[in-house]
Amino acid sequence: MDLKTNKILDTQLVQKNEVRNSYAMELEGLQRGLAKIAEEELQVSHLVTDRHSQIKKYMREVHPEVVHWFDCWHIAKGIFKKLEAVGKKKNCEIIGDWSRSISNHTYWCAMSSxxxxxxxxxxxxxxxxxxxxxxxxxxxxxxxxxxxxxEDRLWIKKGSKAYEELEKIVKGRLLMTDIKKISPAEQTSGLEAFHKVLCHFAPKFVHYFHAQMEARLLLAALHFNENSTRQQAKNQNGDLIYSVSFPKGRHGEGVAKEVKVKQTFNYIDELFEELIFRREVHSSFAEARAANALENRHRPVPVAQMEQRARKEDIEASHRSRFTD
Ligand SMILES: [Zn+2]
Incomplete structure (x- = not known):
């Protein structure tokens, strides 16, 4: 995603059996995405991601020319979770009272430096x-x-158990290295919004084969790009409209959210035009299908099929060993 324009530039679908394990899927997706962007002769100068360790290493070693930043929200969320956990320990309850302000402090550190x-x-x-x-x-x-x-606060005593536990989190070795590269401006919140749109087009509880999943991913990107820069809606008096929600994690604290103008679906008309064009150019569905680049691309074996095969090989191997040993 281009974080300045809030548009998806490219999507990559990685199936878990294409890589060694599911942890390696993110790096694979990034590598393919960067290769595609390079193919289009675009140059990446800055990249904002979460703190995935394989990605950190890859960017450092393979793309030292790209400035790699870490997303503020991911860092702040990680810190908040740790503080909340420590705040549950005996004599450390005071950390729980500070956890929100301390995790918010990360945003200020990033934005002001x-x-x-x-x-x-x-x-x-x-x-x-x-x-x-x-x-x-x-x-x-x-x-x-x-x-x-x-005004007076619940100050923490230096040297107390709570202070020591807090110091361990604040000065954590990995955090101290990563916080220096916290993104000063652009964050990945736009991408999180795209993930929500994607969940609408491809709900996680439904299984899709590779081709269908790719089609849904592309549809989600078309929909997102058309609607990602919508203005805030106004009421009849011309005042901006907000909605207030009470997210679970905020413990009853209300959060105001901008209400945007209605979504548009012009990409559907463009898809219909393309469909009619293909109907005119090709004499049959089979011919149109054969000419479609997406239809002809190499696709990985479905995961279920592979697992079945792996299980079969396992059973055969154990059977062989039982009779040959
Ligand atoms: Zn102060």
Whole structure:
């Protein structure tokens, strides 16, 4: 996805038996996507992803020319989960009270540092002072907090068990390396929105064969690209319309959401035109099908079939070994 225009540039469908294990599917998809983009003679200068370890290694070793950033939301969500878990431990309940503000702090660190990794890192670690009511002496790039006077909070005592547990999370080795590369501007939230659209076109509880799944993926991309930059709707008085929802994770806290103008479906007309064009050009359905590049592409063996074959081979092998040993 081009995060500036919020448009899907390419989609790649990876079936789990095409790679060693399901963890390797994301890297395979990325490699194919980057190859396709290169084929179209587009140059990728920046890439924003989650912190998938294979992808980190691949980008570092194979594409050092691309600046690789990590999505803020993924980092903040990971931190929030860890804080909530620690907050359930004895004598650490206070961390639970801070977990939302600390995970929100990651967004501020990212947005206010223009990609300066060292500055992000100092801002991030300053939270360990801040929670103890110490607001200066954080580091040379970020000497003091930027907030004004604060009312009294549930400050954490330096050296307490809660503080030590918090320090372990904030200064985690992997996090300290990755937070320097937190994306300063573009985030992958648009892509998450695309995933929701995809779930509509291809619900996860329904099984589709490769060709059908690919068709649904392409349809989802057409629908998304046509509707991804919709404006916010206005009421008769010209005021912007919002809706308020209460997500489970927010424990009753309301979240305001922009209501967009209605979706459009012009891509369906274009597909119909293409259909009629093909009907005119080809004399039969079989001929039209044979001429379709998507129909002729190589497809992996269905997973179920492969598992059956693997099971059969297993049974045969164990049978052989029983009679030959
Ligand atoms: Zn502070």
């Amino acid at each position: 223009e990609g300066d990794g060292e500055l992000v890192s100092q801002k991030w670690c300053s939270i360990l002072n801040h929670v103890c009511n110490v607001h200066e002496g954080h580091g040379n790039k970020f000497p003091r907090c930027e907030h004004g006077d604060l």
